[in-house]
Amino acid sequence: MSFPWAEHYTPKNPVMKWVDERLPLPRLVYNAVGAGYPVPRNLNYFWNFGVLAGVALTIQLVTGIVLAMHYAANAGVAFDSVEHIMRDVNSGWLMRYAHANGASFFFIVVYLHIFRGLYYGSYKAPREMVWLLGVVIFLLMMATAFMGYVLPWGQMSFWGAQVITGLFAAIPVVGEPIQVWLLGGFAPGNAALNRFFSLHYLLPFVIAGVIILHIWALHIPGSSNPTGVEVKGPQDTVPFHPYYTAKDGFGLGVFLILLALMVFFAPNALGHPDNYIPANPLSTPAHIVPEWYFWPFYAILRAFTMDLVIPFTGIVLIPAKLLGVMAMFASILLLFFLPWIDTSPVRSGNYRPLFKKFWWLLILDVLVLGYCGGAPAEEPWVMISQIASAYYFAHFLIILPIIASIERPLPLPGSITEAVLAKGKFEGEQSAPPGMGSDTQPTGAA
Amino acid sequence: MATEVQGTEAVMDEGEGVRRRDFINIAAVSFAGVGGLAVLYPLVTQMSPSADVLAQATTEVDLSAIQPGQAIKTVFRSQPLFVRQLTEKEIAEADAVDASSLRDPQTLEERTIEGKKQWLVTMGVCTHLGCVPLGAGEGENKGEYGGYFCPCHGSHYDTAARIRKGPAPKNLVVPEYQFTSDTAILVG
Amino acid sequence: MVRVLAFLVGLFFSGMLLLSFIWGGVAFVSEPPVPTAEKEFHKHPEKAGFSFEGPFGKYDRAQLQRGFQVYSEVCAACHSLHQVAFRSLADLGYNEAEIKAIAAARQVPAVDPNTGEATTREGAPADKFPLVYPNNVAAAAANNNAIPPDLSLIAKARHDGANYVYSLLSGYQDQPAELVRKFPDAKTGEGLHYNPYFANLNLAMAPPLVMDGQVTYGEGQPKPTIDQMAKDVSAFLMWTAEPKMEARKSTGIAVVIFLLFATVLAYMSYQNIWANKKH
Known part of the structure; x- marks a missing residue:
């Protein structure tokens, strides 16, 4: 699709030829x-995670x-049906x-x-659409x-359903009717459980559809x-199969x-014990926490403890709760604008010394947020x-544009192949962060 | 491990190396195939009856209230089960038939437990397409042969619940059961 | 334009957060958080040293049977085991006849076949342990408003569940004098019992295991001390919560060994394919 030197499909098997002429799915x-699909030859292990996400x-x-097939989406029996799966269903x-x-x-x-x-600026032109679809x-x-x-x-x-719909x-004004509408009641109940089940079954297929768009958009400019540095010629790429299928096989x-x-050995380590207690609308757990992957956002939600008031008047413009909700949604929605916020023409963090430091700070920041969200x-x-x-907000909305304008990036290699060949000659000269550089490959294989 | 492999490859001649490489690739793909098949096992077996369903797979039936000529309809493995006490006349009618002339040749002896010939225990599931035949309840149509009659497609069963007329290919199934006392059976 | 808006939004959120931080800091200094009795006296569960710990751990059948005995004689009066079917007691090493007897000793709800009225009948192996109280209202009414929880999943419904149950059962004690001195308001109330392993230190359940030999163990079994009984019943409750644990671990070992081989092969294959390609 993307490069003129891409290999063309020539079916060897007559059946495949027959199919391909009628429906070019092969x-x-x-x-x-x-x-x-020609892919840059220098991808490191961090490029495995797209395929792994598809596997997941x-x-x-x-x-x-x-x-x-075994679960019953009814508030009266849902909990017991899960236990039925755990105890009686074969391999349940x-x-x-x-x-x-x-x-x-x-x-x-x-x-x-x-x-x-x-880190590698994959959101930058010409791959903005790939990034936007990824955020979706x-x-x-x-x-x-x-x-x-x-x-x-x-x-x-x-209580998760209660708290999240409570967001x-x-x-203002329409919030509470919206919550009641979302739940189909005044508290989570059978109506909420059934609609959540219906949507929980539907949305993964929507995700699969958007993934197809994500991959489609990726194939227009090709992988970063x-x-x-953009691909300059055939010497910069290898065919996806067998090169990256083999590498993804190992990653898998x-x-x-x-x-x-x-x-098999710690199946409940990432879950919360309280979810083994049947739902009880009359008693709230001591600490309501979402699943770990929401903790950073939960921390942002709870960080707002002060109403926005007009000074000396006591008039509340935005209550703290609404601020928290706005900030939590903003923390994800801002990713949609990232391609236009970070204006540095250099994509890879390997050649952006200042950006790299702040990127590590962001990693640390998100880990701290995650810990606080679970506490x-x-x-x-x-x-x-x-x-x-x-x-977190300063990083994306304030610091990134500033870095882009004041940073002096390192000289870029002329091409991917040049970078690959140079790496063999000057071992370890590139100052990639540990584990992030492309030199995590055993060099003996080169 | 990788460096060792490459080290040995370097001293091999080209042809050896290629063959060895192919072997490793084939082995890797075969392993993936075996893994894929292994994953199928739980995905397939999860649809088999679960432990609680299997645990319900036996049914006890109390016979004390069933008079000669009467039948009851009960449930075995979520399917209807007919338990009938035959009258002398019905037994005589069943025995009078030459079993070898039947579509599904069986004698009443073969379909009952020795010494308990009057107790006819069958599934209430027509062997044609699985409807519930009539004849177990009081006053229901027993068909032309005085046993059971399936209204769906007109199968007639005789007093030993053998198929005599109509589309059904087999006699009503006799499940495995045993007498736990003179007046009780355990089916399954 | 995007960057100007982004800058303003960033400034707004970061600014509000910093204000909140300063506000919170001032409050933190002027009114430091009050220490509570729970914070200072709550203890994490002690390690009981169970046979089923670790990737190769298995249940000790004799211990599970002893634990079941403790459950039946001590806990069952108030706590149900409503997810567990009698038939699954076969995992504990009971044979069919024993399971039938265990089930028949308990009455389960039924419908009278002649009148259609609600009644009870003897349990059968396919039945689950019956509820002790027909509903939560009855349970609360019979227990001074504290509903005895169902124990089927208790070992997974608490952090470090099996050790928690063990520590709780063997951890009843008098309230430390130091606690009452420091937190006079936290004195254990009427009808409550002090236990440092319980989240808020005072629970409604009276000590269930009160003396050694409360349950008589069979020939050749350890002495039924409080500690031993607590350990045994905790192991039993781990089994009720996770009856498939042994199958899970043994499957897991096979799966991981297979995957290790497959991954090594995949790595070698990957290296082979890339052997002539510098990257």
Whole structure:
């Protein structure tokens, strides 16, 4: 699709030839993830996570469809039906633990995928559309994960539904009617559970659709690479298959080992014990926390403790609760504007010394936010999350444009091939951060 | 490990190296295939009856209230089960038939437990397409042969619940059961 | 334009957060958070040292049976085990006849086949443990407003559940004098019992295990001290919460070994394919 030297599909098998002439699906696959897609030859392991995210979605779809065969979306029996899956259904425990931990691993690989994109400037022209669609996928994932967590109808399910729909109640005037409308009642109940189940089943297929658009948009300019220098000629690329299918196969093995370790040996480590208590509308758990992958955003939500008032009048313009909700949504929505906020023409963080420092600071910041989001809402966590949230917004909205205008990037290599060849000659000269540089490959293979 | 592999490859001649490489690639793909097949196992078995369904797979039936000529309809594995106490006349009618002339040749002896010939225990599921035949309830149509009659497509069963007329290919199924006492059976 | 707006939005949120921070800091200094009895005296569960810990851990069948005995004789009067079916007691090593007897000793809800009225009948192996109270209102009314939780999942419904149950059962004690001195308001109330392993230190359940030998263990079993009984019943409750644990771990070992081999092969294949390509 993208480069003139891409290999063309020539079916060897007469059956495939027959199919291809009538429906060029084999050709489409060949050009999308086969030998027909030329990919920069210098991708490092951080480029594995796109494929792994696709695998994670597949795991969720397969286990989810199986679980839906046994689950009952009724507030009276939902909790017991999950226990029925765990105790009586053949391999039911495996399906449920794989689905629950699979969700976490989906978020892990997507977060790594996002931060890869942030470091290597994958959001910059001409790949803005890839990035925008990625943010859409991320939003859909969050919605899907939230609704999935409600389904077991345990204490955290119930109170999570209550708290998250309560966010909408912060909107002035129409907020509370919106919450009641979302829940189909005045508190989470059977109506909410059923609609969440319906949407939880639907949204993953929407995600799959947007992923197709995401990959389509990617194939127009082709994949980015660790140098951020565009592909100049055939010598810069290798066919996706077998080069990157082999590398992704290895990455997949590592991913599955880690997932298996969690599923089989610590299946509840990432969950909250309270969700093994059936939903009880009369008693709130001591600490309501969402799943770990929402913690950074939960910390931002809780960091706003002060109303916006007109000084000396006491007139409240925006109450703290609404500020928190606005900030939480803004923290994700700002990613949509990132391609136009960061104006540096250099893509890769490898050649942006100042940007790189702040990127590491952002990683640290998000980890701190995550920790604070999982901690109880008391000091010092609230104060730490206030500082960390302030940095989060400042990083994207204030610091990035400033860096772009004052930074003096390092000289870029003339081409991908030049960078690859230079690396062999001057081992370790490039100052890539540990684990981030393209030189994580064993050099013996070169 | 990788460096070792490459080290040995370097001293090999070109042809050896190529073959060895192919072997490793084929092995890797085969492993992936085996893994994929292994994953199918839980995905397929999860649809089989779960432990709680299997645990319900036996049914006890109390026979004490069933008079000769009467039948009851109960449930075994979520399907209707007919338990009938035959009268002397019905037994005689069943025995009078030459079993070898039947579509599904079986004698009444073969369909009952030895010494308990009057107790006819069958599934209430027509062997044609799975409807519930009539004849177990008081006053229901017992068909032309005085046993059971399936209204869906007109299968007639005789007093030993053997198919005599109509589309059904087999006699009503006799499930496995045993007498736990003179007046009780355990089906399944 | 985008950058100007972004700058303003960033300034607004960051500014509000910094103001909140300063506000919170002032409050923190002027009114430091009050220490609470829960913070200072709550203890994390002690390690009981169970046989089922670790990736190769298995349940100790004899211990589960002892634990079931403790549950039946001590806990079952108030706490149900409503997710567990009698048939699954086969995992504990009971045979069919024993399970039938265990089930038959309990009455489960039924419908009278002649009158259609609600009644009870003897339990069968396919039944689940019956509820102790018909509903939460009855449970609360019979227990001074504290509803005894169902224990089927208790070992997964608490942090470090099995150790928690063990610590709680063996951890009843008099309220420390120091606590009452420092926090006079936190004195254990009427009808409550002090236990440092309970989240708010005072729970409604009276100490269930009060003396050694409260339950008589069979021949060749350890001495039924409070500690031993607490440990046994905790192990049993871990089993009720996670009956498939052994299958899970043994499957996991096979899966991980397979994946390790597959991954090594995948790595070698990857290196082979890239052997002539510098990258």
